[in-house]
Amino acid sequence: MDMGNLLYEKESYEIRGACFAIWKQFGSAFKETIIEKALAKELRERNLSIEQQKRIDVFYKGEKIGVYIPDFVVDNKIIVEIKVKPVLVREDKKQFWYYLRGSDYRLGFLVNFGTKKLEMVRRIYDLARTQTA
Numbered sequence: 648m649d650m651g652n653l654l655y656e657k658e659s660y661e662i663r664g665a666c667f668a669i670w671k672q673f674g675s676a677f678k679e680t681i682i683e684k685a686l687a688k689e690l691r692e693r694n695l696s697i698e699q700q701k702r703i704d705v706f707y708k709g710e711k712i713g714v715y716i717p718d719f720v721v722d723n724k725i726i727v728e729i730k731v732k733p734v735l736v737r738e739d740k741k742q743f744w745y746y747l748r749g750s751d752y753r754l755g756f757l758v759n760f761g762t763k764k765l766e767m768v769r770r771i772y773d774l775a776r777t778q779t780a
Contacts, residue, residue, distance in 0.1 A: 654754050654771060658695065658722055663767065665689040666758050670765040679731045682760050683718055686729065696722050705749035715746045717755075726755035735759045735766055747772055 653659060669685050683699070690697050698720045705713045719727040728743055735757065743757040747770050759766040 655722075655725055658725055659754070659756075659769070661693045661695055662690070662721060662725065662727060662756055665693055665695075666756075666760075666765060666767060670760060673760070675731065675761045675763070677731070677760075679729060679760075682729055682731055686727075687719070690719070690721060698723070703750050703752075705746070707749070713749075715750060717746070720752070724752060724754065726750065726752050728755065728757050730757070730759045731761040732759055733761055735762075735768070740768060743768070744770060 665686060668689055669682060673682065673685065687697060687699060699718065700716050701720045703715045703717065703720075703726075704711050705715050717726045718729045721727055726747060728746075730739060732739070739759075740757065743755065747755040750772075753772040755770050755772070757768040757770070
């Protein structure tokens with residue numbers, strides 16, 4: 648795999664590193680609010696610009712039909728949604744997929760801190776236009 652062509656390679660690397668740092672420290676022991684605060688701190692320490700709970704309009708056929716509020720928008724180009732659940736179910740992944748499709752962002756991470764092993768789903772907006780969840 649040619650890592651040189653990875654969409655937002657540097658930012659993706661830092662996001663993944665931040666998530667693993669939090670996982671290494673806390674595992675699945677804390678609620679989502681604690682994980683979110685720790686991840687915000689870690690992302691900022693990695694010199695990433697973050698917006699928490701940013702309101703993103705969702706459009707359908709050019710009409711605003713709702714609002715999506717992800718946990719983080721990183722460097723104004725990557726959505727990061729965190730969960731603390733025993734397992735990410737198909738519906739979690741599907742919902743995240745549709746939120747990404749309905750926004751103007753090209754890349755998103757769905758990260759679950761609630762399992763025995765950190766679970767990370769990376770989705771690309773460009774593919775969201777041509778594939779189903």
